Amino acid sequence: MPKAVVVGGGVAGPAVAQLLTRAGWEAPVFEARETPDSFEGLFLNVAVNGRRVLRELGVEERLLSDAHPAPSMAMWSGRGKQLGVVPNGPAGRPADGGVVVRRGWLHDVIREGAENAGVRFEHGRRLVSVDERDGLAVATFADGHVEEADVVIGADGVGSAARAYVAPDVRPTFTGLLGTGGFASVPGLAPTPGLQHFVFGARSFFGYLVRDDGTVYWFANLPADSPDAGDSLTAGEQWIAMLRDLHSDDPAPVPGILASTTTALRGYPIFRLPSVPSWSRGRVVLAGDAVHATSPSAGQGASLALEDAFVLARALRDRKTPEAAFATYEEARRQRAEAVVACAAGIDKQKRVTKSRIGVALRDAMLPMFLRRAGSDARHDWIYDYDVPWEARA
Numbered sequence: 597m598p599k600a601v602v603v604g605g606g607v608a609g610p611a612v613a614q615l616l617t618r619a620g621w622e623a624p625v626f627e628a629r630e631t632p633d634s635f636e637g638l639f640l641n642v643a644v645n646g647r648r649v650l651r652e653l654g655v656e657e658r659l660l661s662d663a664h665p666a667p668s669m670a671m672w673s674g675r676g677k678q679l680g681v682v683p684n685g686p687a688g689r690p691a692d693g694g695v696v697v698r699r700g701w702l703h704d705v706i707r708e709g710a711e712n713a714g715v716r717f718e719h720g721r722r723l724v725s726v727d728e729r730d731g732l733a734v735a736t737f738a739d740g741h742v743e744e745a746d747v748v749i750g751a752d753g754v755g756s757a758a759r760a761y762v763a764p765d766v767r768p769t770f771t772g773l774l775g776t777g778g779f780a781s782v783p784g785l786a787p788t789p790g791l792q793h794f795v796f797g798a799r800s801f802f803g804y805l806v807r808d809d810g811t812v813y814w815f816a817n818l819p820a821d822s823p824d825a826g827d828s829l830t831a832g833e834q835w836i837a838m839l840r841d842l843h844s845d846d847p848a849p850v851p852g853i854l855a856s857t858t859t860a861l862r863g864y865p866i867f868r869l870p871s872v873p874s875w876s877r878g879r880v881v882l883a884g885d886a887v888h889a890t891s892p893s894a895g896q897g898a899s900l901a902l903e904d905a906f907v908l909a910r911a912l913r914d915r916k917t918p919e920a921a922f923a924t925y926e927e928a929r930r931q932r933a934e935a936v937v938a939c940a941a942g943i944d945k946q947k948r949v950t951k952s953r954i955g956v957a958l959r960d961a962m963l964p965m966f967l968r969r970a971g972s973d974a975r976h977d978w979i980y981d982y983d984v985p986w987e988a989r990a
């Protein structure tokens with residue numbers, strides 16, 4: 597039986613392991629975390645292209661049982677004027693809109709699906725290096741454990757250790773934004789069914805939704821000159837104090853949400869990987885954020901990772917050698933992934949705070965026109981319409 601060592605138990609890792617198991621491979625997953633953390637990370641958008649893969653994995657329904665459907669996005673100026681409502685998904689197809697889920701829930705659902713399909717997980721195994729010898733790929737972990745296999749799949753996220761072997765000179769690019777967010781319960785704030793709200797705040801970009809049970813999911817994207825700009829804020833209370841100040845002039849309910857937030861906050865720099873020269877080297881290949889991390893702005897990070905898992909497993913199933921499979925996989929995926937990363941980078945630019953009054957007035961005057969057109973604009977449907985049948989040969 598061919599064997600793949602899968603590094604990373606986030607999104608791409610368990611998904612590719614489950615699909616490889618179905619294709620007759622042994623595919624254990626090695627995850628750095630000691631235990632799964634269901635409340636780790638914030639929340640994210642899963643788009644219809646990602647949901648198709650979850651359906652194939654048999655876990656879509658379970659994911660949706662704790663999701664907030666959000667087929668529309670309402671954009672607001674910093675003065676409380678609605679600039680427009682645009683689809684979060686393909687134009688004119690709200691049933692194919694995105695859903696928002698806790699990141700930890702997405703991880704749990706995909707991991708449990710893989711475990712039920714027979715995938716073995718080893719937690720507390722942090723990859724430190726990858727190598728090849730005697731026709732095998734060799735993964736070495738921080739605890740000294742060594743694992744040999746036909747291939748190693750690096751699905752270990754934006755800070756990937758496997759990437760040091762495949763593309764040693766590549767470093768993620770800082771987007772100029774720090775991300776943070778939390779959960780709150782705000783008395784009197786009504787649920788926002790089908791909708792997320794986004795506010796071009798005076799000093800920071802803010803997004804929120806209110807679930808049917810009243811729980812508010814919110815995030816902020818703050819402009820920053822360097823990725824370590826938030827390092828001096830070591831305590832969650834310092835983060836919330838800074839955010840309350842940054843958003844104090846913004847329209848309701850933004851200050852109220854921040855006033856009601858009691859969860860511990862953490863800020864993190866947002867990176868992207870616009871292009872990695874080669875996605876594989878010999879018997880080692882990368883997937884997900886490890887090879888094309890995107891800022892959250894396009895809501896596609898998890899969905900792209902799921903697509904990678906699908907296409908990579910299919911290529912390994914159908915091609916005779918790892919090298920041939922990796923070439924097929926990269927050819928199928930590179931252009932699309934890089935185009936989505938670039939699309940998200942374009943949205944990041946709009947999130948940077950415009951300091952001049954004229955700039956703000958111009959944006960608030962022009963955006964409604966663009967957003968009106970966006971409602972029926974099918975130019976981004978290529979992102980959502982990606983659909984590859986498992987049965988078709990790679």
Ligand SMILES: Cc1cc2nc3c(=O)[nH]c(=O)nc-3n(C[C@H](O)[C@H](O)[C@H](O)COP(=O)(O)OP(=O)(O)OC[C@H]3O[C@@H](n4cnc5c(N)ncnc54)[C@H](O)[C@@H]3O)c2cc1C
Binds near residue numbers: 605609638641724755
């Ligand atoms: C803290 C955090 C918060 C995020 N929040 C959002 C959000 O709010 N919205 C959004 O759209 N996207 C968010 N993202 C990005 C989104 O989660 C990713 O695009 C998506 O999960 C990509 O899946 P992946 O499998 O490639 O990587 P991940 O889901 O990041 O999984 C990588 C896994 O590899 C493990 N790992 C890392 N290094 C090693 C190692 N050396 N050895 C073994 N295992 C290792 C990690 O613990 C992790 O479980 C966030 C990412 C992070 C890290």
